[in-house]
Amino acid sequence: MDDQELRAEADAILAELVGDPGGASRLREDQWQAVSALVRDRRRALVVQRTGWGKSAVYFVATALLRRRGSGPTVIVSPLLALMRNQVESAARAGIRARTINSANPEEWDTIHTEVERGETDVLLVSPERLNSVDFREQTLPKLAATTGLLVVDEAHCISDWGHDFRPDYRRLRSMLADLSPGIPVLATTATANARVTADVAEQLGTGAGEALVLRGSLERESLRLGVLQLPDAAHRLAWLAEHLDELPGSGIIYALTVAAAEEATAFLRQRGFPVASYTGRTENADRLQAEADLLGNRVKALVATSALGMGFDKPDLGFVVHLGSPSSPIAYYQQVGRAGRGVRHADVLMLPGKEDEAIWRYFADTAFPREPQVRQTLTALADAERPLSVPALEATVDLRRTRLETMLKVLDVDGAVSRVKGGWITTGEPWRYDAERYARVARQRAAEQEAMRAYARTDTCRMEFLRGQLDDPEAAPCGRCDNCAGPWIEPSVSTDALTGAERELDRPGVEVEPRRMWPTGMPALGIDLKGRIPAKEQCATGRALGRLSDIGWGNRLRPLLADNASDGPVPDDVLRAAVTVLADWARSPGGWATEGPDAAPRPVGVVALPSMSRPHLVATLARGVADVGRMPFLGTIAHTGDGHAVRRSNSAQRLRALSGTFAVPEDLAAALAATPGPVLLVDDYTDSGWTLAVAARLLRRAGSGEVLPLVLAAAA
Known part of the structure; x- marks a missing residue:
């Protein structure tokens, strides 16, 4: 078939795809160039074109043409669940049978795998997270690599360290690219790749398969x-x-x-x-x-x-x-x-x-790659373990929040230093170098992007x-x-x-603060005998905060008050009034102590303050102010023993380890709890992980208090 006939067939497929069968719809010349490269030349191509250019039309038309010529199904890797749903519907208009495997439809995975093996599926859309699943990687991915007729990498900037939305899971595609049979075309698409990202992705695409074709157009959006x-x-x-x-x-x-x-x-x-x-x-x-x-x-x-x-x-x-x-x-x-x-x-x-x-x-900028000691600590823990370690188990060893720890492990996996297996993670024993210069360059790029947004607003x-x-x-x-x-x-x-x-x-204060119900995994290994579910009689209740630091109402008022460099002082009048409002709304809520009926909660008998190392005056005046307005006795402050050490924004296991032995119920507070049994309000300035409240509540319950009701100024998110 010559180019003219292939072009006519491609245009007919496009017409069906856009719902215009027999109409005048035609691929533009730049779209046709991409389709031709994939179908006729079986090339690897990177298309960098503005949103709305028609990248999905390229891979659906190419899919239909390749399938008619006996090729296997197209595999599309995309992080966009909403777009996946749209594209499954669009493909159906052109008679293209598309299915998707992602976190939203696990109940369908087995059926979809069977349909793919039977050749009943033309397009399989896969989320990048699936590439990091052990079962998918070991069982499904090799079959796809051996049988696919076209591989499409959507949002390809995610492959690159320099892309604004780098995702370690995407780097798994390098293995799939290497395992593809010779002559299998590959299409990578993105609307947001600068010159550096374009070069990086093109190099990764072309590895072992010749130079990738780069088709880059104008990013003008006339509408x-x-x-x-x-x-x-x-x-x-x-x-x-x-x-x-x-x-x-x-x-x-x-x-x-x-x-x-x-x-x-x-x-x-x-x-x-x-x-x-x-x-x-x-x-x-x-x-x-x-x-x-x-x-x-x-x-x-x-x-x-x-x-x-x-x-x-x-x-x-x-x-x-x-x-x-x-x-x-x-x-x-x-x-x-x-x-x-x-x-x-x-x-x-x-x-x-x-x-x-x-x-x-x-607040959300803790995405930088962890420091080398933390990485080495992780590698050592995996090397010393007799079996694979899960992320919760690693949290007991490595002082990183779970999301950062998971991201770090994925990067190490891509670099060949660790491997994900059933049951968790293991070290490969391969030598690994901490590329501090590379991580610093990425951090500088992120800072430059922020400066560019400041410039955009004022230009x-x-x-x-x-x-x-x-x-x-x-x-x-x-x-x-x-x-x-x-x-x-x-x-x-x-x-x-x-x-x-x-x-x-925005001035209306009050959000719920959910309590901790389970102790973190791995605490016995740290010498702390806490595991499983926190006994109901040692838990704190669902609490209240004036707002979240991430909101645009009370968050804007509270962030300066609770900033690291903020001076300590008495609670501002407007903040105290808001705390009293939250307390009153709480009391009148269903099941609150100001309601009537058999489900009404007993009224708090007093107020207890948590000790604050950085804002003792703020917390003390807040607790006493709430007690005075609420006509409740101030029962005292939990003692800070001086043991333990501060851990900021750490994972649960490390945070709880740091809190172990930090607090105690002094004798005068214990006596006050015994003299006035019943629920108590536990007052603090801020809660992030929830573990300070959980530890304090356990101590108070063991000292004889009733239910512990946390009231804090701000919750983290």
Whole structure:
């Protein structure tokens, strides 16, 4: 078949894919170049093209052509669950049978594996986390590598250390690439790769298979109109949304930096009568599916989302993207805003930066690769173990939070120093070098990205040109549409009513603090005889905090008060009033001590304070203030013995080890508990891991107190 016939066949498949059978739909020349390279030349190619360019059309058309010529199924590795669901539906229109294996459908995995083996599946979409599953890697991956007809790596910037969203699981693809049969085409796609990332990914693609073809196009988005609106505070930003959301075209996405901020914005906008839905890492899968369907069907004005939605939502007529706070990377920002305006001529993109943004960046910035002693400690623990160690077991040895420990192990796995097996992790014994220079370069790049976002917010030059420049687009030029090119198009005013409503929403204190129920794994190995479930009579109850440090309401008020460099002092009057409000709401909640009926809880008999090394005056005045207003006796302060050592943002095992022997119930407090048996309020300034509250509650319960009810100023997240 010559090129003309192959092109005609490809165009016919595209027409079916877009729902236009027999119509005039045709691949553009750049799309055809990619399809031809895969189908005719069986090459490895990297496509760097803007969101909406049509990368999925390339791999679905190539799949149909290859399958008609006897090739095996296409394997698509993608981190985007929402996009996976969209693409399964799109493929069906062209008669392409697509299935997906990801964390949301484990009950279907066995059936899907059977369908693939029988040749009943044309496309298998796999999340990168599956590549790190022992069973998948050892049983399924070799079969896929031997039988696949096309490998597609979506969001390929995730392969590179330099990509804004590097994922160690993606590096597993190097093994699959090496195991592919000769002549199997590979397509890597991304919309957000600068020159360095492009070169890195192309080199990895071409390893052992000749030089990869790089197809890079302009990143201009002619439908997008970009703007930045500087407003005084979080209340003004919420009020602006309530005042102007209806003026934004169609339906869209409102991105927030934290789960708490997304939930606050959703609650406020619903109060103001807007049909919106929240979409975060805490959203249940069924609710996510419903939220996606509602946005696709234009039944909601917006999804208020965190990066859990990310770039993986395919709605061509998305009319706007608003960022409630500035992301920390211009490349990630370009990708998120790129969801808008794909199938419409005009879409609005607006960023509402906040003073709290950089504090949130810092809070979530524990992604740097761990220090060498921590890495060596992990390797030694694995080498000394007689059997594979799970991550919870390693936590007893290595002072790293679980997410950082898991990420570190995945990197070491890719580097060949450790291996994941059934039951946990083992060391390979292979020599390994700590590449401090490389990790420092990555850290410097992240810092440079943050500085670029500061510059984007204040620039008086073209905003689209700025973003394209960050992606090394050689064709970057003024867009003529953004607020700097064409003049401001955003009305900044808000009404008194909207502002008052926003302030009232953000000023409302009170979030639940869930207690610890289980002791961490591995404590006996540390000489601490605690394991299994914490006995019910030694647990603390579900507590309350004024807010989370990650929210844009009370978080903004509490972060400066609890900062490492903040001076100690008496509790501010507004904070004490808020604590009393939380206490009153707690008492009136279902089952609270101010309610009536058989389920009403007994009223607290007194207040106990936790000792604070950094803010003793703050905690003491908070505890006594709550006691005075609540007309409860202040029973005393738990003693700090001076044993133990401070561990900041550590994992559970290390945190509990540090707390072992740190506290004691002094005699006067024990006597007060005995004299006034019943529930007590336990007051502290801050809870992160929850282990300080758990240890203190256990001591108080053993000393004779009733239920322990924690009341703290701030929860971590």
